[in-house]
Amino acid sequence: MSIDQETVKHIAHLSRIELQPKELEKLSGQLHDILGFIDKISSLDIDKVEPTSHILPISNVLREDTPHVSLSPEKALENAPSRKGEFFSVPKIIE
Amino acid sequence: MELNQLTAHELLDKLARKEVALEALYGALYGRIQKTESKVRAYVRSEAARKTVSSSPGPLNGLPVTIKDNICTEGLETECCSKILKGFRPPYDATVIAKLKKSGAGIFPLKANMDEFAFGSSTENSFFGPTANPWDLGAVPGGSSGGSAAAVASDEAIWALGSDTGGSIRQPASFCGVVGLKPTYGRVSRFGLIAFASSLDQIGPITKDVEDAAILTKVISGYDPNDSTSVNLDVPDYTQSLVNDVKGLKIGLPKEYLVEGMDPEVKSIIEEAVNKLKSLGAVSKPVSLPHTEYAVPVYYIVATAEASSNLARFDGVQYGYRAKSDNLIEMYKKTRAEGFGEEAKRRILLGTFALSHGYYDAYYLRALKVRTLIKQDFDRVFNDFDCIVAPVSPTAAFKIGERSDDPLKMYLSDIYTISVNLAGIPAISVPCGFTKKGLPVGLQIMAKAFNEEMLFRVAHTFEQNTQWHKLKPKL
Numbered sequence: 095m096s097i098d099q100e101t102v103k104h105i106a107h108l109s110r111i112e113l114q115p116k117e118l119e120k121l122s123g124q125l126h127d128i129l130g131f132i133d134k135i136s137s138l139d140i141d142k143v144e145p146t147s148h149i150l151p152i153s154n155v156l157r158e159d160t161p162h163v164s165l166s167p168e169k170a171l172e173n174a175p176s177r178k179g180e181f182f183s184v185p186k187i188i189e
Numbered sequence: 190m191e192l193n194q195l196t197a198h199e200l201l202d203k204l205a206r207k208e209v210a211l212e213a214l215y216g217a218l219y220g221r222i223q224k225t226e227s228k229v230r231a232y233v234r235s236e237a238a239r240k241t242v243s244s245s246p247g248p249l250n251g252l253p254v255t256i257k258d259n260i261c262t263e264g265l266e267t268e269c270c271s272k273i274l275k276g277f278r279p280p281y282d283a284t285v286i287a288k289l290k291k292s293g294a295g296i297f298p299l300k301a302n303m304d305e306f307a308f309g310s311s312t313e314n315s316f317f318g319p320t321a322n323p324w325d326l327g328a329v330p331g332g333s334s335g336g337s338a339a340a341v342a343s344d345e346a347i348w349a350l351g352s353d354t355g356g357s358i359r360q361p362a363s364f365c366g367v368v369g370l371k372p373t374y375g376r377v378s379r380f381g382l383i384a385f386a387s388s389l390d391q392i393g394p395i396t397k398d399v400e401d402a403a404i405l406t407k408v409i410s411g412y413d414p415n416d417s418t419s420v421n422l423d424v425p426d427y428t429q430s431l432v433n434d435v436k437g438l439k440i441g442l443p444k445e446y447l448v449e450g451m452d453p454e455v456k457s458i459i460e461e462a463v464n465k466l467k468s469l470g471a472v473s474k475p476v477s478l479p480h481t482e483y484a485v486p487v488y489y490i491v492a493t494a495e496a497s498s499n500l501a502r503f504d505g506v507q508y509g510y511r512a513k514s515d516n517l518i519e520m521y522k523k524t525r526a527e528g529f530g531e532e533a534k535r536r537i538l539l540g541t542f543a544l545s546h547g548y549y550d551a552y553y554l555r556a557l558k559v560r561t562l563i564k565q566d567f568d569r570v571f572n573d574f575d576c577i578v579a580p581v582s583p584t585a586a587f588k589i590g591e592r593s594d595d596p597l598k599m600y601l602s603d604i605y606t607i608s609v610n611l612a613g614i615p616a617i618s619v620p621c622g623f624t625k626k627g628l629p630v631g632l633q634i635m636a637k638a639f640n641e642e643m644l645f646r647v648a649h650t651f652e653q654n655t656q657w658h659k660l661k662p663k664l
Contacts, residue, residue, distance in 0.1 A: 112526040132486040145557030149613030155417035169280040173508035
C-alpha cells in the first residue's frame, strides 16, 4: 500500500492539522516508508482469528448512578484559553 | 555517601529512625541538581525556584518521588513536554499521585522530561529539548521516560514514576543503568495519566534497585473506580517476593529475540546474565514467540490509532495553547499545527489513516487480529515456563541525533519491548552489565499477567548476586 500526497492532505484535514507544503512532502515520504514496513502484516492468514482490542476479560463496566461531587465550573474553566462566564469561548460558528 | 545517593528503602529506614531530616534530604537533592542538571537536563521548567518540601503523614515519611510530565499533579504544571499543553495546571491529581500522597510520599516539585506525549524512544522529541544520558552526555537516555531514568541514575532523584506504552520505562531504565518496571495492564490506575494509547499505557516505577521498585509498585497499584480498566484484585506485598532464590525456576529464552540486528556486545552481556541465573539454580530453555516479527508493525498501527483518537481533545478550547483565528475549523488546524511537534503529527496522521474509511479493515482490524496471535504466543510459553528473559533493546544508548531523522529506524529500536504491551503482561529491566564504552545494558524479565511477584523474585536474586546496580556515573 502506498500513500500519496493527496491522501495525506485529506488525512491532515480529518486530523485538523494544517500542513505547510514542505511538511506535507516530508511527511508523505516518511508515511510511505512506514506503511511499506507495516504491510508485513498483510501476509498473515488471519481469517479465523478474533481481534484483540483490549487484553482484559472485562466488558461493559457499569457503576451505580449515585450523585457525587465533581469539578466545580470554576476549576474546570481555570485552564481555558478563552472563556465567557461559565462557558468555554470559541470563534463564532453560526452567522 | 550523600543522602541523595541512597536508595529509597535506605532513606525510609533513616527517616523512620529520625536519623535524617527531610529538609536535609531535599537540600542534598537540590545541591546535586545545581551541580549536574545543566549537563543532564532531566527536569523541565527547572528555572522556577520551587524549593518547597511537600509531605503528608504516612509510612513513606515525606520521601519525594519524581514524576514524569504526563502524570497530572494538581496545581503543578503538567505539559507532556508539548507546546500544545503550555501552562496546563491540572485541577486534580492522578490516582497514582493521590495514592502516593496518602502513603505520605512527597511529590517532587520539578517534573521529569519526556518525549512529547511519550512519542519516542530517546527523549529527543521534547518541546524543552533533549535529556542527556548520565553515563555519556553525548548519548540519549532512552525514552520516552528519559527524564525520570536520567534523574534517578544521576542521583538527582531518589525514585521516579514513568509510563510505558511500548517500552518507555524499561528502555530508558536499561540505557541509564537503573531498574524499571511496566506492571500488568490493569494493575495500576491510568486515571490522570494523559493518554497516549489507552489499551497499552501503564504507569510504573524507575528506581535504583529492585526493592525500591517493589515498594513503589505496591503503593501505586490497585483498583480505581475512576479507571474502568483497572482490575479489582488484591495487591500483594511485593517486598515478600524479594527472596534470593531462583532454584528450579524455568526460564524461557525466545529464539526470535537473539538474532539479526542485535549488537554482539549486548548479546554476550545478556548471555552472561542468563548464565548467572543458571549458576544460581534456574533452568533455561529456548522458546519460540513466532509472531515477534509482526510486533512492531502491529504496535505502530494500534498505538497510533489510539493516539490519534486520544489527542483529538487538544484543540485549543479547554486548555493549553490556542492559535489566533476568527474561524473555528481554522483555529483547530492552526492550534494543532503550531502546538504539536513533528513526531506527534506523524503519529496522528498515521493513526487517522489506519482508522479511516477504506483502510480500517486492512490496517486497524488486521492489526488487532495479529495482536491476538502475539498474545497467544506468550500464553503458550507461560503454560510451561515461570518467566521469559530477553534483552531490553538491541543496542546500548545511541548518540543524540543519530536516529532522529529516521522514524522507522527509531521505531525498530522498540522491537524487544512492545510485544509485552500488546500482550498486557508485566516486565522489568534490571542492570546486567556494561559495554566496553561504559554504557549500561539491562536484562528484561517478563512474566504472565498479574505475576509481578515472579519479576521481583528473579530480578532481586540477579541483583543480589551482581554488582551492576551499585555503579554510579561520574558527572
